Amino acid sequence: MVPAMEFPSKGMDREALLARLKGMQQGDVDWRGGRTFSLVYHPGDDVLEIQKAAATMYFSENALNPMAFPGLRQCETEVVRAALGMLHAPEGSAGALTTGGTESILMAVKAARSWARENRPKCQRPNMIVPLSVHPAFEKAAAYFDVRAVHAPLREDSTVDTDAVRALIDDDTILLVGSAPQYPTGTVDDIPTLAAIALEKGILCHVDACLGGFLLPWVEKLGYPVPPFDFRVEGVTSMSADVHKYGWSAKGASVVLYRERALRRHQFVAYADWPGGLYGSPSMTGTRAAGPIAGAWAVIHYLGEEGYLRLAQKTMTAARALIDGINAIPGLRVLGNPVASVFGFTADDIDTFALSDAMEMKGWKLDRLQYPPGLHAMISPSHGPLVGEILGDLRECTETIRREGTVAEGAAAMYGMLGVMEDRTAVNDFILNFLDGLDG
Numbered sequence: 001m002v003p004a005m006e007f008p009s010k011g012m013d014r015e016a017l018l019a020r021l022k023g024m025q026q027g028d029v030d031w032r033g034g035r036t037f038s039l040v041y042h043p044g045d046d047v048l049e050i051q052k053a054a055a056t057m058y059f060s061e062n063a064l065n066p067m068a069f070p071g072l073r074q075c076e077t078e079v080v081r082a083a084l085g086m087l088h089a090p091e092g093s094a095g096a097l098t099t100g101g102t103e104s105i106l107m108a109v110k111a112a113r114s115w116a117r118e119n120r121p122k123c124q125r126p127n128m129i130v131p132l133s134v135h136p137a138f139e140k141a142a143a144y145f146d147v148r149a150v151h152a153p154l155r156e157d158s159t160v161d162t163d164a165v166r167a168l169i170d171d172d173t174i175l176l177v178g179s180a181p182q183y184p185t186g187t188v189d190d191i192p193t194l195a196a197i198a199l200e201k202g203i204l205c206h207v208d209a210c211l212g213g214f215l216l217p218w219v220e221k222l223g224y225p226v227p228p229f230d231f232r233v234e235g236v237t238s239m240s241a242d243v244h245k246y247g248w249s250a251k252g253a254s255v256v257l258y259r260e261r262a263l264r265r266h267q268f269v270a271y272a273d274w275p276g277g278l279y280g281s282p283s284m285t286g287t288r289a290a291g292p293i294a295g296a297w298a299v300i301h302y303l304g305e306e307g308y309l310r311l312a313q314k315t316m317t318a319a320r321a322l323i324d325g326i327n328a329i330p331g332l333r334v335l336g337n338p339v340a341s342v343f344g345f346t347a348d349d350i351d352t353f354a355l356s357d358a359m360e361m362k363g364w365k366l367d368r369l370q371y372p373p374g375l376h377a378m379i380s381p382s383h384g385p386l387v388g389e390i391l392g393d394l395r396e397c398t399e400t401i402r403r404e405g406t407v408a409e410g411a412a413a414m415y416g417m418l419g420v421m422e423d424r425t426a427v428n429d430f431i432l433n434f435l436d437g438l439d440g
Helices: 014-027 044-055 069-086 102-118 136-145 163-169 193-203 216-221 261-265 291-327 352-361 381-404 409-418 424-436
Strands: 094-098 127-131 148-152 175-180 204-206 238-242 254-259 269-271 279-281 332-334 340-347 367-370 375-379
Touching: 044 291, 069 216, 069 291, 069 340, 094 102, 094 261, 094 381, 102 204, 102 238, 102 254, 102 261, 127 136, 136 148, 148 163, 163 375, 163 381, 175 193, 193 204, 216 238, 238 269, 279 352, 291 332, 291 340, 291 381, 340 352, 352 375, 352 381
Parallel strands: 127 148, 127 175, 175 204, 204 238
Antiparallel strands: 094 254, 238 254, 269 279, 332 340, 340 375, 367 375
């Protein structure tokens, strides 16, 4: 039971309040110092200050009613148009700004379900075919909108098996999904083949580019090999891309984009019979924070193509140095074929999670993977000056564990155990109990 807490009877003065907040931050990971490899994408303090200034200007506004704040509506429209242009959307395309990748994915699945109700009348219980590596937000969409998620296996190169996808399609399939890139290993699925199958079957094809949507276009312009993944691929009907990841914007800002404006209409909800007036909603939320919208607009216009290319180059230089360096450490290897700056790696002859614990003791926060056990990194420009230190600590920790035969304990053993347990219901219960206990 969570102990009862009295509502504060008196307000705190400003200095005491801010000091208390500062104290709460002491246990947080040092993202400014490049010690974390997810959650925060730090392009530099100049961009951060632009975000803050723009978001503060729209700190109290509400994007619920676009007619009340036309300047905010213009910000949103220009962010969406910039994303459509960056991803080579054709004339007649459209999109919407959301609070993050999960909401963008939810909206794409909701639009597909509503589209199917009009265009696939024989569909009894809609399903979408997704790679095993696809982001869990599609599981959330399946739970929210009753669209069954059918998982397609991966090939040895970590991309989705498109032959398996074709075999899984049935009369209830409404949507095929590919990632650009997927989270665990940073590989890009075979989008042209997925899109061609979708065209052949008369169904929709969504590309989840939440991670890569605001990075891969610039990586490609820099001359790195990038597989086809955007609206240039015929048959791609929608995309999701996060501005608050490699678009370098403040959280939460993402876009969901559609090849045709008519498809976007299936995302909307309209209700004309409420006594409070006409109601129309373009996305999941009602009240929408205006700060992230203004922040997204400001960062895109502050950086421009030149700035995005510069940050992409810094990111890729650091990522390639880390990938090459990890592969050069005996016993460590990078998984799959990462296209950009997101990758996973594993240890062949030591406990991978023990390595994670050892790195965390040195102040590095690496996320953990399963199937196989691995560690995960998403690289930002802030990691560039730290490449040597990161690789040095990885080598030292690897050699120490190998020499001393360190056995993973605590968190590492727990994650390892949960990863191999066959009773996935028990693991799900563990996750639910963990979430339930976060508030004490």
